[in-house]
Amino acid sequence: MAEPESSTAAAGAGGSRLRNAFGGVLCAFTLLLIGVLAFSIRLFSVIKYESVIHEFDPYFNYRVTQFLSKNGIYEFWNWFDDRTWYPLGRVIGGTVYPGLTLTAGTIWWFVNSLNIPLSVETVCVFTAPIFSANASWATYLLTKEAKGTGAGLMAAAILAMVPSYISRSVAGSYDNEAVAIFALIFTFYLYVKTLNTGSLFYATLNALSYFYMVCSWGGYTFIINLIPMHVLLCIVTGRYSSRLYIAYAPLVILGTLLAALVPVVGFNAVMTSEHFASFLVFIILHVVALVYYIKGLLTPRLFKVAMTLVISVGLAVCFAVVAILVALVASSPTKGWSGRSLSLLDPTYASKYIPIIASVSEHQPPTWPSYFMDINVLAFLVPAGIISCFLPLSDASSFVVLYLVTAVYFSGVMVRLMLVLAPAACILSGIALSEAFNVLTRSIKCQLAKLFDDSPAASGDSSAESSSASTASANSAKNENRSEKNETAPKEKPSKKNRKKEKEVTESVPAKHKKEKKLLVLPMEASVMGILLLIVLGGFYVVHCVWAAAEAYSAPSIVLTSRSREGLHVFDDFREAYAWLSHNTDVDDKVASWWDYGYQTTAMANRTVIVDNNTWNNTHIATVGTAMSSPEKAAWEIFNSLDVKYVLVVFGGLVGYPSDDINKFLWMVRIGGGVFPHIKEPDYLRDGNYRVDAQATPTMLNCLMYKLCYYRFVETDGKGFDRVRGYEIGKKHFKLTHFEEVFTTHHWMVRIYKLKPQKNRVRGKLKKLKSGSKTSSTIAAGRKKNPWQ
Amino acid sequence: MATQPPPPRRVAALLLVLVAFASASASDSAARADLVVTRADRRVDLTSHIVRVLTSLKVENIGPEAVSQVLLAFPNVQAKNLAAIRAFGTEGKVKGPSTALPIEVVQPSGVPPELTFFSASLSKALEKGKTLHLDVLTVFTHSLQPFPEEITQAESQLVVYQDSAHYLSPYPVKVQTLSIRLPGGRVESYTKYPNTKLAESELKYGPFEDRPPFSYSPMVVHFENNNPFAVAKEVIREIEISHWGNVQITEHYNIAHGGAKLKGEFSRIDYQSRPYVRGVSSFRHLIARLPPRAHSIYYRDEIGNISTSHLWSDSKKTQLEVEPRFPLFGGWQTTFTIGYGLPLQDFVFNSDGKRFLNITFGSPVEEILIENLIVKVALPEGSKDIEVSVPFPVKQWQEVKYSHLDISGRPVVVLEKPDVIPEHNLYFQVHYRFNNISLLREPMMLITGFFLLFIACIVYMRTDLSISKNSPSYLAKVQWDEVQNIIQQIQAIFEQCLALHDKLEASLRDLSRSGDVQSCKAARKAADAQFKELAKELKPLLTSLHSSPQSFQIWPKVEDLVAKERELQEKLMARHSTVVDSFEKKLRGQDVENRIATQQQKVAALRQEVESLLEYISEII
Secondary structure, three states: OOOOOOOOOOHHHHHHHHHHHHHHHHHHHHHHHHHHHHHHHHHHHHHHHHOOOOOOOOHHHHHHHHHHHHHHHHHHHHOOOOOOOOOEEEEEEOOOOOOOHHHHHHHHHHHHHOOOOOHHHHHHHHHHHHHHHHHHHHHHOOOOOHHOOHHHHHHHHHOOOOOHHHHHHOOOOOOHHHHHHHHHHHHHHHHHHHHHHOHHHHHHHHHHHHHHHHHHHOOOHOOOHHHHHHHHHHOOOOOOOOOHHHHHHHHHHHHHHHHOOOOOOOOOHHHOOOOOOOOHHHHHHHHHHHHHHHHHOOOHHHHHHHHHHHHHHHHHHHHHHHHHHHHHHHOOOOOOHHHHHHHHHHOOOHHOOHHHHHHHHHHHOOOOOHHHHHHHHHHHHHHHOOOOOOOOOOOOHHHHHHHHHHHHHHHHHHHHHHHHHHHHHHHHHHHHHHHHHHHHHHHHHHOOOOOHHHHHOOOOOOOOOOOOOOOOHHHHHHHHHHHHHHOOOOOOOOOOOOOOOOOOOOOOOOOOOHHHHHHOOOOHHHHHHHHHHHHHHHHHHOOOOOOOOHHHOOOOOOOEEEEOOOOOEOOOOHHHHHHHHHHHHHOOOOOOOOHHHHHHHHHHOOOOOOOOOOOOOOHHHHHHHHHHEEHHHHHHHHHHHOOOOEEEEEEOOOOOOOOOOOOHHHHHHHHHHHHOOOOEEEEEEOEEEOOOOOOOOOOHHHHHHHHHHHHOOOOHHHOEOOOOOOOEEEOOOOOOEEEEEEEEEOOOOEEEEEEEEOOOOOOOOOOOOOOOOOOOOOOOOOOOOOOOO | OOOOOOOHHHHHHHHHHHHHHHHHHHHHHHHOOOEEEEEEEEEEEOOOOEEEEEEEEEEEOOOOOOOEEEEEEEHHHHHEEEEEEEEEEEEOOOOOOOOEEEEEOOOOOOOOOOOEEEEEEEEEEOOOOOOOEEEEEEOOOOOOOOOOOEOOOOOEEEEEEEEEEEOOOOOEEEEEEEEEEOOOEEEEOOOOOOOOOEOOOOOEEEEEEEEEOOOOOOEEEEEEEOOOOOEEEEEEEEEEEEEEEEEEEEOOOOEOHHHHEEEHHHHHOHHHHHOOOOOOOOEEOOOEEOOOOEEEEEEEEEEEEEEOOOEEEOOOOOEEOOOOOOOOOOOOOEEEEEEEEEEEHEEEEEEEEEEEEEOOOOOOOOOOOOEEEEEEEEEOOOOEEEEEEOOOOEEEEEEOOOOOOOOOOEEEEEEEEEOOOOOOOOEEEEEOOHHHHHHHHHHHHHHHHHHHHHHHHHHHHHOOOOOOOOOOOHHHHHHHHHHHHHHHHHHHHHHHHHHHHHOOOHHHHHHHHHHHHHHHHHHHHHHHHHHHHHHHHHHHHHHHHOOHHHHOOOHHHHHHHHHHHHHHHHHHHHHHHHEEEEEEEEOOOHHHHHHHHHHHHHHHHHHHHHHHHHHHHHHHH
């Protein structure tokens, strides 16, 4: 917010050069501070909790990084992980986006080669904050390209603390998004830079940066669709230029080649529909380039004739191309769009057809409050930013607007993509705030200048030559004008805030051509009030961001805390359970749990799991879901056939931990029932609800999940009161016949059971439950409670 | 339990053989030394899982020659578990100040191979007829065998202890007693001899009189012992000295419950509702007594901080209670790391030019048995002449460790010792030479590094790194710089022109106010002169700009600008003169307005154009 106010006193070439240097240093220092801010606001999780990897996916990334740092890059590419998806295993090297891992691995290697003994864990924990500092610098660069230095600084400061981004990049949140957002913004910056300069150097850098993005995150498809959209927009609005060609053509060619190098993408880079838009626009761009070339050669008359000729032929060719494309789409291995992409285009797609996608909380559409939570006041500033992007519209500002519009749509589809919206919102809000400050401070300055001008006149001095005061004011007015122009210019131009950076030597010549700007001059009081209000607004934003960083998003979710009268109470049950598993079971034992806990189990307990958070095999997950929703004996048989020795369930009923397995149970039933039809969701529902109280269905009360969660639970308080569901459980006293409790954590949040050894007489096959003649109609669950939040 | 003690039956059989042998060769060994044990009192402490036996002997020399060493015998099964043995001798009838005697393993000829002998060398040979008080402290590990070997959660742990009711000695023993202290609680069974008494938690055998050498009568006691059987499979204790003022200690534990294994379920509800009944054999915390002024204490394992720990500290000690993530039942194990910092001046001292570290060897955790302890002492980089003195035999070697910007690495002294018990918590010393100048090495390195970085930045900013001075792109750049320079000058000139225009306008305004025609004319004249001057200035710039190959883009605009400005100038002058004329003719304001109205419009339009051209040009640069 604190924009560097320049002193207008400096005059002369030498003075202004000094001022430039000072401005440059001040700008660099501001950027450094923004970087420090971005880094340190994300350290709340370390200060309030500890330096630990958060949540679920980061544990997998951490494990991969550990493997990389221990075994080297070649082993990493060839890593076949046999500790997960038992008995299938998983080819890690070919199915993981390696960007994050390689980045952290490189940092670790570099630091250790300097003999600074940082553990892999420390490096992983702090990768995200480091990259959010990078991201805010990239935002500065991108916004500077679009609207000048002032807006750049503003946008960088806003991005450094936008809650949406903080939620994914607090220290310990070691996930792909942490580096991907930096890569995303930086790729956009390089694209815009290339567009503004037409330099092939930046175009090459752009392709490399795109490659890094492809390495980092599946969200790279956003780039490879947004940039073609912008190119198309430029062509349609008649903004084609050779710079546009240089910005786009190398990106498509180099970028696609490089993307195909990443094992997880491979031939998808040319074979899936997500990438077709870029090739189509590539062709269109060449056609347009050809047209422009011919236009230069021919006279306008001849050109018109040629145009009609070409268009008639071209239409035919176009139809042919479209037909080929349609054929390609239909014949591509993924049958066109992948599930996740389809759910982007049709928000209801996933919940209709793919329960496993719908079951992930990140894939739900966001609610309105989450917009306010995640981007706060930016939501109100963005429209102003859009308006100022249209005054005047340049290639860069049109790109920013397009980015925002598409990101708003995608964030509306999937709450996870709010993350993509955040940088766009920050950039536009930065522009809006910067413009607003610009207008207001200029008005104040004009008013002040008028005061200075008027006072000598009022004293009766009617000399033609104005005094030095008027010179200064005129100078400042001129500077304002200039900076106003500069800001609208698409090029790298200093703005008013940092006009010390101006490269050209400004002679202090009185010039009073501010008449045309008279319209924008506001009254003194109004502008002062406006500035104060904007500062208050910014203050609210900062307060909200700090609150969000400290309270809402810093919990590592493997350690829970609650404040009570006696002080802080720590629930460290997950690690208790994983530590127990890791030390007191055999190293090759298989542990079955719902897939959420797969990554954590492999990373923290180092035990083989059946399914994990990489939900690539629906059938396998459905098998576990089926086992969990089957009666004890059937479940035992399923688990035994999978060689499972321990079953782990998460139970929050004793302490009131809401995201436990009973609340996730509907997804187990739904996913299991989707593959194994003998699991019928209505059997578990009473009045459209999943209930485990006295009204619960017998199927529900006899299923394995219920029994494992509530085994001997009634003995805690004599009633069996479940604090999450808020009622007493239905079946209180029962015995386990095929499982035995081997470990339950201190607060009962994790319970581990062992499969009892086989009896001497084995009946053999799993007895198929008789399926009723009724078709299992999917009844929409009345209570669509999302158990993931 | 890693090392499985032999099953009790075999031991008994072996000992029977031994006893038979012993009685046969009694005369033989008695001839070796004419010593007689006049009184032997043994006190066996079985309250924890480490067995401590304190034997007080009264030894008398009845032979003709002076004797300088006393032999102590142990059956091999016991000697295998012997972790420490210490002997203190006092000569004379009255117990005076005792001296520690050096002890070594000996292998006298003609003794049964089932026995291991230790010899305590006396500081002064025992004369004929003299008596010696000898206190022997022996500590055994793994001597309490859980029986049954597997218990359920609710059962308490029963262990078996085996020993001889008679003191096994190569010398005849006149009077002896044995008392065994039990932890209290249930005693399942014990071997009953005459003169056996069980009172409270103490089991007493004896007194027995006049036993020949090597007399052995096995006794077994089977009792309840629920004290924590904390056994560390391995402890790595890293001591890192920093001469900036800190001794950092990091201890990695791998702890197991060495008692009876848990069988069947572990039920949390049982454990929580009645922890001292349903979980009596488990232990949930360990206590570590850290040195005073320990700071920055942490307690974690490989998956993060462990939040269950308590710390009390006063000026004498720092007491840390660590609770593993889960209660340890029999056979369960866990790992954790404790780390803390200690003030340097408490542990590192100077002595004649050398420094030495003086710190305890073992782990600070109470009543813990460490099966393998590795102590690593990392000395600061640049330490020389390293010597180690440890009060007991250890395996020892050196390593090099790299940390915190080290170049040559820190010398690390590694000491390894199996079966470490609290009795080994003795001070040991590491002597080394270290120059304080070496302290500044790393800060200087950092300073130099950053200095070089900044120098490199400055050099990069100031030097021209283009490879060829003739390459077209370089030339183009140079020319472009020139063009920029010229354009800037041109801009400056035009700014001045515009300023002059403004001045003319101002003079007109003054005219309308004051009616001073002369001054107005003067202003016009001055402006005219200035315009000419500026035009003169502009000319060389324009020619050089025109000749520059890089200006093709900007030249037409500049040309346009010049033309427009000239036109504007003319119009302005014309208008100025019109206004002045009409003023002189004393025309009405309305008419003047009418006359110059068209001119006014044109001037405004031209002015607009000139300004937009200027802007355009400044944008291109």
